[in-house]
Amino acid sequence: MLTRRLLLASAAASALPLRFALATSAPSDAYLYIISPNNGAKVKSPFWCRFGLRNMGVTHAGDAYPNAGHHHLLIDVKEPLDPNEPIPQDKNHLHFGAGQTEARVDLPPGKHTLQLVLGDANHVPFTPMVMSKKITITVLPH
């Protein structure tokens, strides 16, 4: 009994092949949005990007509490996310698995898009996907 519980616990956060990652459900009224900057804003880099989330909570990556996840900021990402795979980790997909609710972002001058996606304990998008509107900002030359 003890062993079984531990096995279950370890399976939740384990490194299974990615295709086996199971989706976690999110409340239908969950609302993810970028508080700042505003869509169309002209900003100087680096700038603060602040994350807003309603009807769900922010927790650490690895913690499987119901109705809670952690933020991911997509920068200039054009390809759609695979809803069944962990959100990629690279310079265009920033992870905030320690429960950060804002980030300092440094981008070269020019137009960029920003979009937030909430990930579950295993960095997989929720079902339905909790995703902000994609905004476009202009970073001013230095």
Added chain:
Amino acid sequence: MPGEVRRFNEGKSENRPPEGLARRLAAIIAADIVGYSRLMGMDEEGTHARVTRYRRELIDPTIAEHHGRVVKNTGDGFIAVFDSPVEAVRCSIVIQQSVTGRSASLPAQQQILYRIGVNLGDVIVEPDDVYGDGVNVAARLERMAEPGSVYISGGVYEQIKNKLVCGYKALGDKRVKNITDPVTVYRVLADPSAVKAARQVRGLVAALAIVLVLAVGTGIGAFWLFNRSEMERQGGETARAPVAPPPSASAPPSAAPAAPGTAAAPTPVVAPAPAGAPSLLSEPEMVMLPGGSFAMGSNEDATEKPIHRVSIRPFAIGKYPVTVREWKVCVAANACAAAVLGAGAEDDRPITNVSWADADQYAKWLALTTRKPYRLPSEAEWEYAARGNTESKFWWGATLSLGKANCKGCGDPYDPAQPLKVGQFAPNPFGLYDMGGNVAQWVEDCYHRDFAGAPSDGSAWLAGDCFTHVLKGGSWRNDPSYVRPASRDQYDTAVRYPTHGFRVARSE
């Protein structure tokens, strides 16, 4: 791809604006000594010496062990932050038990006892302080707490109630000065009397655990003996040999966990192998590298500038990333997390889903059990090893060649779902496998936005708040630009991600 995208939490730098660090969720411990001024009034020097000793010997190591960080020292206490509320409360209990135990022999009026409050909140963490309502609540909880006890907020309780096996006593909602909403307060029952009451139950659990240990231990022992005799029969042939047959001296015994089930059980089994039998430990196979100097960095990305000369002393580095097999030995020794192992994790695949803290823990355990100076490589050592005396964009030349590494766009073999077994591609000129692609690899260094001010002696760059560490080489899910030896990325120190692994280094 943007030239430079980063979070701004990697420590001080010249260009950094004056604003503080990013807000984040943290578990905060506030602790102070009961009747500190009375104790100081009675015996200033003695009290000070004792408190200092407690801090050095009991408290600071306990906080470090639980991946916490002291952010502020007050005269009679401290404030520490943790990523995990479970770790924060566990740490508090250990502190209370060890301090109470140590004080028990002293006369009552000389006893040093702490009060501890733990809260979970959104805070602003700076290198030497922490701000926010979350901290104030932790401090109020601390002041409410009975001497020797731990009080936690409702937020902490909700996160740990099913994870930490100890008693919780609800004390109801309390008004907290300057905080609008009342705070639900729980007392963690870890003081001596509660422990005594719980002992009977614990005894039962312990008895069960012993039975389990014996059962598992017997199984492992038999398995180990079997494998050993098998190995001896085969004249020291190894079970691993992904590509090149490694020398028998470092033969991985594949001894430890017979099944994932036993690996996951938290039984304190399999003590480190006795000294004198080091070859039976699953030590990763190492390659000795000559010292030298090289041009580190590149002009491909802002984070890789400026190119600078670095000298490297001779050192050894893992021929492959640390494998699932090697990780399991550490799990069996109760020194590494079983949680990162998947049910079907195959032995010859690199271990993944490890945080920097996990990787660091493995290297420390390996050093301890082998009594050899194992550690994580520095970023400079990693890049030096990956370049293998080449200065080109990739170690094999200036352009991408298919079939040289495991990345998205690097050609075949490729499996989008998981990393390939280690050693599936040709080694680099130093004879090292998977130096780029397959799994992204943690190094010792804290992340800095570029190389301005980086050390030139090959050592790890540890200045800054170290909230994120450096990842090298990219993973199978990254594009070919990440396979370049100069490519670098960052990730939160304590967070696990399924494409992150590591290899070890050893000083010579």
